[in-house]
Amino acid sequence: QQQVKQSPQSLIVQKGGISIINCAYENTAFDYFPWYQQFPGKGPALLIAIRPDVSEKKEGRFTISFNKSAKQFSLHIMDSQPGDSATYFCAASGYNFNKFYFGSGTKLNVKP
Amino acid sequence: EAQVTQNPRYLITVTGKKLTVTCSQNMNHEYMSWYRQDPGLGLRQIYYSMNVEVTDKGDVPEGYKVSRKEKRNFPLILESPSPNQTSLYFCASSFSNYNEQFFGPGTRLTVL
Numbered sequence A: 001q002q003q004v005k006q007s008p009q010s011l012i013v014q015k016g017g018i019s020i021i022n023c024a025y026e027n028t029a030f031d032y033f034p035w036y037q038q039f040p041g042k043g044p045a046l047l048i049a050i051r052p053d054v055s056e057k058k059e060g061r062f063t064i065s066f067n068k069s070a071k072q073f074s075l076h077i078m079d080s081q082p083g084d085s086a087t088y089f090c091a092a093s094g095y096n097f098n099k100f101y102f103g104s105g106t107k108l109n110v111k112p
Numbered sequence B: 001e002a003q004v005t006q007n008p009r010y011l012i013t014v015t016g017k018k019l020t021v022t023c024s025q026n027m028n029h030e031y032m033s034w035y036r037q038d039p040g041l042g043l044r045q046i047y048y049s050m051n052v053e054v055t056d057k058g059d060v061p062e063g064y065k066v067s068r069k070e071k072r073n074f075p076l077i078l079e080s081p082s083p084n085q086t087s088l089y090f091c092a093s094s095f096s097n098y099n100e101q102f103f104g105p106g107t108r109l110t111v112l
Helices: none
Strands: A004-007 A010-014 A019-025 A033-038 A045-050 A056-059 A062-067 A072-077 A086-092 A106-111 B004-007 B010-013 B019-025 B031-038 B042-051 B054-057 B076-078 B087-094 B107-111
Touching (some): A045 A056, A045 A072, A072 A086, B019 B031, B019 B107
Antiparallel strands (some): A033 A045, A033 A086, B019 B076, B031 B042, B087 B107
């Protein structure tokens, strides 16, 4: 059973637009929800993370929205730039887990 | 410089020929993981280690072995590689599974 489901698989956004990537999780015991960004030929790198005690976390142009009752969280990229073109992964884990679960990834292409 | 290193970066081998992919970190992290990345499947955890001599299976452990004899090193062993293990492999380390993971540059493995 897939623990974290991510959509869409790919996304094309015009420069200056808003990119939105969604994730849904299964296990209500998860309490750590990070987003990772991966450029071609590189390993993933942490972009932003949230814990379920807050509904939103913002860092610059990147915002995580968290809906605990719906078991969903999303990444919003405001004023998307061509340099944001990358693959984005949501993930889930937590204090009572040893494993780490990633979504299937979203390839974002921001057109100039 | 804080980093996770993997070797080799690229490897082409034949079915059944034992191989080892090395992973080393210099950040004194307790938690280390191996992931494989396949198109459309995201990152899947193969094995993880909570600390020296403590290892456990992730979601896709079949055909792989690991060991953690020293804190900094976490090698991935394929004793009898098969073509379905052709993939991009990442090693990662962190203080715990609910902290930022630092990823290595990846090892692209092809099994013929």
